[in-house]
Amino acid sequence: MSDSLTEDNQGKIDPSRWVQDYGDLLYSIAYSRLNDDSAAQDAVQETFLAALKAKESFVGKSTERTWMVGILKHKITDLLRKRFRETPSDKVDILPVEQEHPYEQVGSSKGMWRPNRGPSEWGKDPHKSLEDSEFRRFLQICLDQLPERLAAVFTLYELQQEDAKKICKDLAVSATNLWVMLHRCRRQLRRCLELHWIEGEPVSRRNSE
Amino acid sequence: MVNPLKAPMMLMARMLPSCEEVGQMVSESLDRRLSLPERIQVKLHLAMCALCRRYASQLVFLHKALHRHAEDAEARKEPDRELPDSVRQHLQDLVNRESQA
Ligand SMILES: [Zn+2]
Numbered sequence: 001m002s003d004s005l006t007e008d009n010q011g012k013i014d015p016s017r018w019v020q021d022y023g024d025l026l027y028s029i030a031y032s033r034l035n036d037d038s039a040a041q042d043a044v045q046e047t048f049l050a051a052l053k054a055k056e057s058f059v060g061k062s063t064e065r066t067w068m069v070g071i072l073k074h075k076i077t078d079l080l081r082k083r084f085r086e087t088p089s090d091k092v093d094i095l096p097v098e099q100e101h102p103y104e105q106v107g108s109s110k111g112m113w114r115p116n117r118g119p120s121e122w123g124k125d126p127h128k129s130l131e132d133s134e135f136r137r138f139l140q141i142c143l144d145q146l147p148e149r150l151a152a153v154f155t156l157y158e159l160q161q162e163d164a165k166k167i168c169k170d171l172a173v174s175a176t177n178l179w180v181m182l183h184r185c186r187r188q189l190r191r192c193l194e195l196h197w198i199e200g201e202p203v204s205r206r207n208s209e
Numbered sequence: 210m211v212n213p214l215k216a217p218m219m220l221m222a223r224m225l226p227s228c229e230e231v232g233q234m235v236s237e238s239l240d241r242r243l244s245l246p247e248r249i250q251v252k253l254h255l256a257m258c259a260l261c262r263r264y265a266s267q268l269v270f271l272h273k274a275l276h277r278h279a280e281d282a283e284a285r286k287e288p289d290r291e292l293p294d295s296v297r298q299h300l301q302d303l304v305n306r307e308s309q310a
Contacts (some may be wrong), residue, residue: 007230015308019301025287028288041296048300052307069283103229118228119267128268130277139278157240158272161278162239175241183236190267 003068010072011057013064018048022065026072033076033155035144043079047072077160084152084171093147095184119190122198134197141203142192153178154185220297226250228261235265 026047050056050071058067102117104110129135146154153171156162157178162194168178195201226234231254232296233245243251255262 002221015304018304019297023292023297023300024288024290025285027289027292028285029282032282041292044292045300045303048304049307052304103227111229113228113260119263120265120266126266129270130274135274136278156300158275161276161279168238179240180233182240183233186236186255186268186271187232190264190271193271206246 013058015048015052016057017069018051025065026068028070030076031071032140033159034079035151038116039079043072043075043141050075053136073160077162080152080156080160080203081170084149084156087149087152093150095147095150095188097188098184101146118136120194123184124198138150138193139199141196142189145192146188150181150185153181157182195202226254228254228258228264231255231258231261232264234267235261235268239268 004049021045026044027040030043034043035042047068051068054071058064062070100117102114104112104114143151143155153167153173154168157164164175164178167173168175173181196203229249234243234251237243238251256264
């Protein structure tokens with residue numbers, strides 16, 4: 001949305017340049033959301049094919065780049081939906097953070113933070129961190145560790161920024177169920193960042209589960 | 210024998226959400242508008258519980274960071290990943306062939 005209209009001539013389409021101009025961009029976006037090499041490459045290929053089919057209908061309302069990214073996002077959404085539906089729901093993933101039991105499980109303080117298990121003080125300025133490539137690297141690592149089915153929902157909502165009502169309809173889940181899944185992912189991501197980005201625990205150990 | 214405070218205290222305890230429940234509500238506040246009773250419960254709890262305040266601010270930060278992460282990926286001038294040469298060549302051939310068709 002932010003690319004300038006002057007840079008990319010709007011309305012002018014030259015498919016022979018596409019791979020050179022957008023190949024790496026589309027691949028990077030697809031890889032970060034699908035976490036799979038061949039799925040990402042397929043998505044790029046399908047994007048180019050769909051763009052060729054639709055090129056007559058490209059009227060220059062947006063730049064070629066924005067148009068192309070839009071097509072890719074549609075493909076990614078389709079793939080994530082399919083992935084959610086095809087991953088068996090009875091295969092319940094217990095997340096690492098849930099195995100840690102940060103909350104008291106019984107007694108009068110049930111549901112309260114257990115001693116020394118609560119969130120730690122991160123001591124970083126969140127707004128500065130957003131610019132930090134180190135932070136972004138850990139964010140991507142932690143996203144990649146989410147189990148497939150939850151990752152599909154979370155990516156649709158937080159990265160693809162699909163409408164919640166639409167996600168519920170497309171995936172046939174209730175709103176309550178969606179909110180619980182989103183929180184499970186956020187809990188896990190928060191803890192993963194705390195462990196690796198803040199406390200510096202090496203990543204490889206958890207990767208090799 | 211009967212503790213006269215027992216009933217009201219149990220009622221209070223039931224009204225006051227635990228840290229775990231507040232965590233869920235804080236997360237949901239990013240996805241929907243909480244009801245008035247929920248907003249009051251969360252506010253009261255956060256006023257008393259430093260750990261949940263911390264948790265809440267970290268979830269809000271994470272939510273913003275994810276949106277930023279997604280927008281950056283789409284706007285980036287220099288993509289962080291490169292297609293393997295063989296795939297690039299395959300795609301170029303495909304586009305050339307299909308755009309002739
Ligand atoms: Zn609390």
